[in-house]
Amino acid sequence: MKLIVNGDDKTFAEEKLSVAALLKLQSVEYADMVSVQLNEGFVRRPDYDATFLKEGDTVNFLYFMGGGR
């Protein structure tokens, strides 16, 4: 399956891939460290396991950054 992940074209051997599985494959240390944008919308944390990706989907992992002072 081909996906665009954080702007890069990626090919995955998996036929079926949930958001949770993609987070693991992409070495996101904790699912809670990111907000997941799927195409136009956002997938919220409770839905990571049940949301499956389709060929050509655009996925962005947007990291939480809490610093500033």
Added chain:
Amino acid sequence: MRDFNEEELERYSRHILLQDVGIEGQEKICAAKVLVIGAGGLGSPIAYYLAAAGVGTIGIADGDVVDVSNLQRQIIHTTAEVGAPKVESAKRKMLAINPGVTVDTYRMMLDASNILEVVAPYDFVIDGTDNFAAKFLVNDACVLAGKPFSHGGILRFTGQTMTVRPRESACYACVFDRPPPAGVVPTCASAGVLGAVAGMLGAIQAAEALKFITGAGEPLYDALLSFDARTMDFRKTRLARAPGCRVCGDAGIVSLQDYEPAACDLKPAG
């Protein structure tokens, strides 16, 4: 309309020369009121650039005093000012650069009980806070008050920022929903930050405020700009308002609540 004197025409000449700013743009800058929340890593360059630009009224809010560990990145404070209130230290430098601006100081930590009152007089708000509880509170207050604002966050070598026009462009909660569970995301205090990264992001936020005031260019509405200083990769992620946004959606908030302050330590791996 204001008449600039000779000194002001000289002082602001490099702005006035800009086709997208000009005399009219500089007049808008001089009439603008901008609030900076946090006089630290982001707030330092922001406060410097807003004062230098001649922003007529600059509010600066911070309840802290200068600590020696701040000086690596909080460039508006000096070694001699360790122990001094940050807002006073910042105000001194801002007026030294430009005695023509007014600096209003708020020596307090903003919370749900006082933030709406503090933001009320300002045209634009800039988030330079250092924790998620504060960042979401600033977002919520600006959405409720209808104040355009710049969100900013930094960590280690990375930074991110977005500019929000409440109920017209995506807000911070449209993207990040709510603070991450305590301990999952490290803070600068626990994980560190390259001092210059604060300067990079703060300068971008100051530029966004000046763009908003003058109408020059396109602010980072519906866009999250993120960068990684290790590679100097900059990326802009297009955003859209989330119809079901907890904060700015149709069933969004109608009053403010404080968020739980998160713990500071990174969860051990495993």
